[in-house]
Amino acid sequence: MNPDAIRDKVAIVGMGCCKFGENWDKAPEDMIVEAAFEAYEDAGIDNPQEQIEAVFCGAVYPSKGTAEVADALKLYGRPVSMVQNYCATGTDAFRYGVFSVACGMYETVLVVGFDKPKDRGVSGPSVQTAGVRGLPMTPAGWFSLCAAKYFETYGAGREDLAKIAVKNHHNGTLAPKSMLKREITVDDALKAPIISWPFGLYDCCAQSDGAAVAVITRRELAKRFRDDYVLVKAVAIALEANPQSDPSFDFLRWKPTVSAAQQAYKQAGIANPFKEIDIAQVHDCFTLTELLTYEDLGLCEKGSAKEHIASGTFALEGELPVNTDGGLKTFGHPTGATGVRMLYENYKQLQGKADKRQVKNATVALSHNIGGAPQACGMTIIAMP
């Protein structure tokens, strides 16, 4: 890997995000149009037919695929392609968009992440019935895999997870486009029905519909769109062995995050992530995922997350605010859109446009997705010039 290949070559000049939620009255096309036209307006794009050269899409449950995006935006006669990479889908779509601009193939491209899981009539991700080994189980069951061993090794417990849920519920109340806007208490979280131990209802994120869009361009052209553009420092993807069968897994971390972080920090030239990163949006599909991510990203020592949760290190007013918009927990988790939604929040924070949840003096922002059993992690680091 050439760590300098894309650093500072690509700028985000516009972003949009529809309201996340159970959008019963909206088709995927409606959400895509809302997010894309907000991004156009943000970037000052008045003629997308001329100005957008290619489209990179990410969705896990598309009904039609690339046509959903092309038809919605009437972006024909140009490349429209779609990627799928578990919960890192949106981040991976962004990554391909960045490559296409950095290599000089296109000047300005659109990245569209979207998903409409609530059209499927089930309250969780779809089940796969091809073989007997895959069923029955739930994502909550997969992501709880590290719980027993981690708790026993480091003395953490459900109370520590509950505090993460309380934090993200609070942050979600400050984000206009979030799905859930309700403060909860540690007691609420601990007393909620168990979904899959140790996860109670409030340890699980809100699956929702949604779409988010980014307009990216070459750095040299960024000023044509806006003065406060944001630069891409790193885009990373890492796949690891399925932790359910990996013979060397230690049940204390998610390996994909550890591997993706190495790539991302190398690209961005980051040596001390806790000091050098100002805010982070991380994949809190379940509260334990956020806890492990603090450590797996090197934001704190392995085993120390509990102390940092207690002291508020990652709260909105803390030293390194995490999931400033409420995260997957309350903003919602339309799988393909989530990575792009995180970029939306980071972009707004860096520009100082995050209103009540604004973090002061943030100049470097990280986003992180992890999905599958989990096996795949995607990351971005973006910063003000």
Add this chain to the structure above:
Amino acid sequence: MAGIVSYGAYVPMLRLQLSAISGGGRKAGAGGGEKAIANYDEDAVTMAVAAAMNCLEGIDRATVDGVLFASTSYAYKEKQAASIVAKALDLRRDVTTADFADSLRAGTTALRAAVDAVKAGSAKRVLVVASDCRMGPPRSALEKSIGDGAAAFLIGDSEVAATIEHHHFIADEIIDVWRTEGDPFVHSWEDRFVVEHGYTHNLVEAVKGLFEKAGLTPKDFSKAVLYGPDARSHAGAARAAGFDPKTQIQDPLFGRLGNTGAAFAPMLLVAALEETRPGNKLLLASYGDGAEAFSIAVGEPVTGLWTRRGVKWHLERRAELDDYDKFLNFRNLQPSAFDRRAGAGVSATVHFRDRDEDISFRGQKCRRCGTMQFPFQRVCYGCFTKDDFDQVRLSDRHGKLMSFTFDFFAGSPNPPLIVTTTEVDGGARVYLQMTDASAKEVKLELPVEFTFRRIHEYGGTPNYFWKCTPVR
């Protein structure tokens, strides 16, 4: 002489109090006896595999030449069950398999056929399994009498623990107990008619025919192992055949096990072999559309089998299901928002490719670095070598829990579903559900063994895979 080289049995862990049935859905009360019931993930096939594993403990499975499987309650109407059992046991491919179906005496018929095959020299060792998981109509007298369970015998002609000496068979046509195509429930004619003209008449005729043929009398036998539909009829038939009900009758386990159908007489034979002495003679008689009687001579090798779990151990291992509604759910007899049989089901081609892993429960060991892995890989997890593995049977090993969760949303009829990552002794990691366990006993490093179960019923077919269960 051909006979029983090894035996095994299986009684499902769960018990249903008979009072819970007569109470019409009320919680279980004290007294009145109980019956063994298959868990929701068990059926005649899975219980047969469990009994057979019990029987084959310490025996080289490559020496088994055939599987004869007796039952009235196979999971499929068309598709052989014996071949599923053979695959789950990871037997050789060149084995003979056959199902002995549709009659309560199918278990002993299969036993006789295995003995005949060994005597004729067409096979050296034949595994006979009898397993039944029958249903009476909910809250009927029949439902109260029926229990679930299985027995297995390895038949051979060396190291014989019990020699099958003489036999006498009767075939009869009578509409006493039956189940028709498409009906999940067993039905019965009026019980006095069934007992007098069906059960007692045929059983006693077969036993007396055996006496006459072999020149034996009741006094020659230490124990009579008799099938029976209920305690009273059973005692009546024993007396009519000339046995002393107080000293000569193998306990038929009414109130503890229940009538396990085609597996009943075979299970009682296992129970008798667990308590007998070398030199004793046993009488075995089963009933169903006629009757069959055998004289069995117990030999010295039987003492070597007494470490097997058998019937006694399994009867002592018990847990009560305290809710009759749950039992109905287990049998898909209650309408539910969550239909376990809905959905597209398992892809037959995926099943075909995964049979060695999913049914035989084989993992693989890298010849280069020794890393054990499951499922099969083309490229080694440990050293990345391509296609250089030995297949290793995991089902008869033990393991320990590396991780677990209690999943309340995974669609189990008895939540929470216990989901684990289990490390098999030797190293392979397998994502497995745990069964026959309560959340309270689950902890890291818990020792587990493996049991063949229905993992789900999507598509309306019994879809089998292995689960772990605490070592008991």
